[in-house]
Amino acid sequence: MSVLEEVLFSGYIAQGPKSDEFEKRFGEWVGNPNTVLTSSCTGALALSVRQALDSGEPTEKPNVVSTPMTCIATNTPIREAGAAIKWADVEEDTGNISAASIDETIDEDTRAIMLVHWSGMPADLDAIHRVAQKHGVPVVEDSAHALGALYKSKKIGNHSEYACFSFQAIKHITTIEGGAVACKKPEDAERITKLRWFGLNRKEQRDSIKGFEEYAGAGYKMNTNDVSSAIGLEQLKYLDGIVTRHKENAKTLKSELDGTVGFPRVADGADPSYWILTILVEPDKKRAISDSLSAQGIDNSVSHTRNDIYKGLGNEALGDDSAVARFDARKLNIPCGWWLTQDDLQRIANATKEAVKNA
Template sequence: MNQKPIRDTYLPYGRQWIDNDDIEAVVEVLKGDFLTTGPFVYKFEEAIADYVGAKYAVSFANGTAALHGACFAAGITAGDEVITTPLTFAASANCILYQGGTPVFADINEKTYNIDPKEIEKCIRPRTKAIIPVDFTGQPACLDEIGEIAKKHNLVVIEDAAHALGATYRGKKIGSISDMTMFSFHPVKHITTGEGGMITTNNKDYYEKLLQFRTHGITRDPGKLLNNHGPWYYEMQFLGFNYRLTDIQAALGISQLQKIDQFIERRTKYAAMYTEAFINIPEIITPFQDSDGVSSWHLYVIQLDLTRLSTDRAEIYRTLLDHNIGVNVHYLPIHLLPYYKELGFKHGDLPISEFLYEAILTLPLFPLMNETDVEDVIRAVKETITLYSKGV
């Protein structure tokens, strides 16, 4: 592109917001006695459980580890099938493979981009053990319908809410509804611990399994020990993993959580600015909002009507990058990744996900942006669409 970029500096699609309070919270830990798992980890878990309205919360080194822990707690083993969506990050399905299970992909709803309950029903077989719905972009999945399906077939629901901390579904906070719910604290998410994840649950059995799983399968609980040689004694009772969060990370998370309402308010405001700017542009389909759920707006994803454009999504992407607008694509459907193709999945298996993948584009959205940044994105998108519009 020969014309002058709209922005002089690059605007990423997502970025953390770290302030002096966050830095001071971490420094306090660095000056203390615990750097790894200690009192701040337990305080962070209590704070998240309280925020979402769940009885229990167990922290993990990252969201993927948390999903792995949830699959273990749900009893997923070799030969079990777990239904999930293809339009998500690979971890949503990889966690099933870690336990020897088999991912089964159900296609998505063309409006919400979330897993379609009707497609879930079609995928249920005798070996089906669980469902992993994903709250894509922060928009809650159809949790009541999914819950009814799970109850009917005696399945566990592990909700991947990596995008949805702070979202609500029919008046309830995400994290208090499903059997287990995973949150991610990667820097582009609503709050960050650098890397980190959390499982919330109301089930004590799952809670205790998660605690032990993240610590090598080791317990010191006298009530669970097969033997007891003394106060130093512990037992490794199954093969677990070292998936623990640190007090350094937890201190950052506690500080960040105090600002989450402010963060979500800004995300919601900027998303509304985008929708108002694009809703009457025929070449753009703005995000659909289900009346049952209130999104926490992790991502703002537009769909391009490629029949009205003289080019493909890749050229639109490149043109926006030339304007220093850090667009992205979420996601390449999992079943089209080379590793999953080797497992037998192929193009054509999930037509709605595949169609949308060719047309969706993620715009920058994070609380550290200001209104000028949003206006730059709007201007760049409008100019780019005008440049390639067929004028139909």
């Protein structure tokens, strides 16, 4: 790749001009100029939670109301930032956090609401924002699965205070490792720009004698670099096509498998970007279905385990009668990525029918 060679031999591989260009162009693609590149989505989430805590009313015991049906990366940043996690339940038919459960769970020490758009299927943002506004707390969207998804005709990245994206190896696009946060307020983007690099604004021209004079408070090392950004700029050229292929592939599989397996409901106003396709099967048949798919050469997995059962995150699990327990028991994920051909899709559909029939 000549663009990579150009950066690698340029004498400048750290965060510099390529990163500025990718940051601007990715923000334009999302439609939000307050977009900041980070080292990963986990980094973007950590910076967002930190900024939400720092800009809220101080409290001795802050908490964040969060979804258990997600990757551990959604929730570890909350604990790292020194807040407790309060689990809200999910909607059983979507797997996404329930606005009603947030409303029941939230208290006066809640400083943010954390959600994930499970598998790229947008959560019910209008209902969640109504609850957030009632309690005066910001919303962080873990959008790692949802690059290119729309809610009410707008790309994810334009609805809440913070929306965090992943460019890790197996996401819609990759920079090997990388991420971004799209902020609603320019001042949040400005502070996160500093916090991602120790608390200093690396983008400002440094006076070589004075050095940096402004410090935004103890920050992190969660910046990007020009090698990743050069890859990102190339990937961006294909992003629209990639998202379209994910959507079309999911549509083909959903129509082929209609009546064979269940699917999570698409929320009103949502247009998912289907990072993976979640199918819903009978819990006692899931192991057999999964084994059969694997034997037929079809990748499948539960992807993420409900987080509330992880004692290390420090709160009581929601219990066996919760919606998250039922969703988690039924869900299995199959591929629907851009690289699949029509023959691949037919093979996945046939293998799934065979697996369900024999389970």
